[in-house]
Structures are given as structure tokens and as C-alpha cells.
Amino acid sequence: MPSLEDELFPSTPGKFKVDRAHNMNRQFHRCFASTSTMFLWALFLIALTASYLSFQSFVDSGSRYFSASWGGIQWEKQVRNSAQIHRSGGMSVLARKSLLNSHGILVVEGDLNDAKLLAKLFDVVAFTHVMHLAAQAGVRYAMENPNSYVHSNIAGLVTLLEIGKSANPQPAVVWASSSSVYGLNEKVPFSEADRTDQPASLYAATKKAGEEITHTYNHIYGLSITGLRFFTVYGPWGRPDMAYFSFTRNILQGKPITIYRGKNRVDLARDFTYIDDIVKGCLGSLDTSGKSTGSGGKKKGNAPYRIFNLGNTSPVKVPELVNILERHLKVKAKRNIVDMPGNGDVPFTHANISLAQREFGYKPTTDLQTGLKKFVRWYLSYYGYNNRKGLQ
């Protein structure tokens, strides 16, 4: 019989008990902990169902699980207080996930598909912005649990947009797309105007669908939309299913790591982007998002529809990523090199970021060597390796 944890987290790629607690908070840390400027705004953050919750179990029983956890006069008061503007700036932001209670901000956990919860939140607070980072992420896991991608990345997105379009005022929506939409595109570096009609994975296809779906809400209802194509984001509090994270774990545990190799023995490469740079991009895009024009479901004029690459502009081969990890960890990896299986991976990614640079001064400053050093320092501390000999 599955445990309660499995009931709630069965779709989690790379679910590890020890990581769960930090998964629940990681979006906060990833997006806000390192960026004090976020507190210029009134924040209200909702922890909506994302990659680390079980969509299947929500379909079966999830609404019952969550329905008990919100509502009531006291809860509404907490939501309102939490959404108050803490400093000047005039924004009130609805984002995917948590903020520490110590900052006076309430965390509401719920399923993105819970329209009643979303409607209630918009009822209680007139959100000016939605930072929507909830998703079922991961390229390869889509082959194992395809419906979780549809549930979160498509159905959940539509639920959110439906609520947003009917709200008065309508919020500006900034949301997470993905570099994976470039799919089999071979033109480098990838620019926003390049082809995105050849997805290589279901994950990519659902993110591409999200771009089309948000476009219709912009067109019909006047919602201000900004889609951010993130390029392999890494760093402290990251996702345990991603390569840099699972490689680190295996290297430290003396277990082999599998490195995929592309056609003709060509190494795969990624435009790995450090979390702090991504946070700056998120903030820049919120700052410049522009207003929605409609209200109560009626469009009153054209609203911005924007898409930006948020990458690092310098792809690194996966074996080089492993070299860097070895140096920081001071442990040799046991490498198992295999030909890339047909699992949705693409051979390389490489961002052209000139559009984001022009629009809001986006400029990544962390190279992979530096970013992984910070990640490893966090990892060793978080998992208690600093108390063990030889890994200081």
C-alpha cells in the first residue's frame, strides 16, 4: 500500500524523502530568498500544485485533501494581511509558492485546478500580478506520467487564466515557459522568433501549448502576458531530479552516474542558468509587464503579449559539468556513458537573450563554475556532509 507521502507525491520525478520538505519551499528560496528587492512589493504567494505534488491523487481525492485547508473569515483575514503592501511599489503579486511565515506572508497550498480556491483568493485580494511558476517539470519523466503534464501545464494553466480573465482588475500574468519549446530547432543561438513547432518531448509540447493558450487569453480578454523560456535552471534548493543534482548525490554516495551522448558520439550541451540570474529576469519581467486591459471578462484594448529567453548564453557540455562537480566535491565520478535513448532530450540549448536585455536589462553574471560552487556548498551543508571528514 502506498504511504501517505506516496499518495501525495507519486508523480514526483526523483522523489527522495529527505528532499520533500525543501521541495515544498524551494520555489520561495529559488525566487525570492536571494533577492531582497522582492520585498519592495506586496507579496501574496500561493503554493499551487506543481511538479512535486501528485496530480493523479488530486484527480481521485485531492480536492478533498485541500478543501479542508482553506476558507473562513480568519483565513480571509490572513490572506488580506499577507497581501498587504509591505513597502512601496504598488504591486500585489500572486506567485506559485510560499513565503516564509516569518515575513508575515501566508502560504496557501492548493491544486491549480481548484477553481473555487483561485476564485476565492481573487475575491479576497485584488491581485495586480500573477507570477505563475507551478508546473509539472522534467523532460524525461513525461514518458512515465504523461497525464500529470496535461493536468498541470495545460488544464491548470487554463483554470488560472479563466480566473484571471474574469477578475476585476485583471492581473498581469508572468509565467514559466521553457527552452524545451525550441525542440529540434538547429539555429543557434535560439531566438524567440525561431521555430518552436517541433517539440521533442511531451513536456515541451505542453509548454508550447501554454504559449498558444496564453496568446488566446491575451487576444480575446486583454490579459497582459509574459512567458519566460527558462534554460536549465540550477542552484541551491534546486530540483533533485535534474542532472547536476542527481549527479552530485551519486558522486558523493560512490554510485555511478549515467551520461547521455548524442548522435555520432557528440556530447550533449546545455545553457545552464544560475537561479539568481533567473530571479533577476523574473523581477525585471514583472516590473515591465504592463497592464491587462480588460475587466470582468471583457477586453477593452490591446495588452502586452511577450516571450523572453532567460538563459546564460554559454552552453557547457554535460561531461564538463561533471568535471566541475568532481573538482568542487573532490570526489571522482564513476561515469557510465551511454548513447542518448529516445527520451525527449535535445542535443543542445543556447539562448540568445538580447530581447530580455533590451526590455529589462537582463544580464546573467554567474558562470557554471561559480554557480556549481555555490550549489555544492549548499548541498554539503544541507545534507550534513560538512560534519564528515574529507568533504569540507
Ligand SMILES: O=C(O)[C@H]1O[C@H](OP(=O)(O)OP(=O)(O)OC[C@H]2O[C@@H](n3ccc(=O)[nH]c3=O)[C@H](O)[C@@H]2O)[C@H](O)[C@@H](O)[C@H]1O
Ligand atoms: O531548459 C529547460 O526548459 C528544461 O531544463 C531542464 O531540462 P534538461 O536540460 O533536460 O535538464 P537536466 O534534466 O538537468 O539534464 C541536463 C543534461 O544532462 C543530461 N543527463 C540527464 C540525466 C542523466 O542521468 N544523464 C544525463 O546525461 C541530459 O540529457 C541533459 O543534456 C529541466 O529539467 C526541464 O524541466 C526544463 O525546464
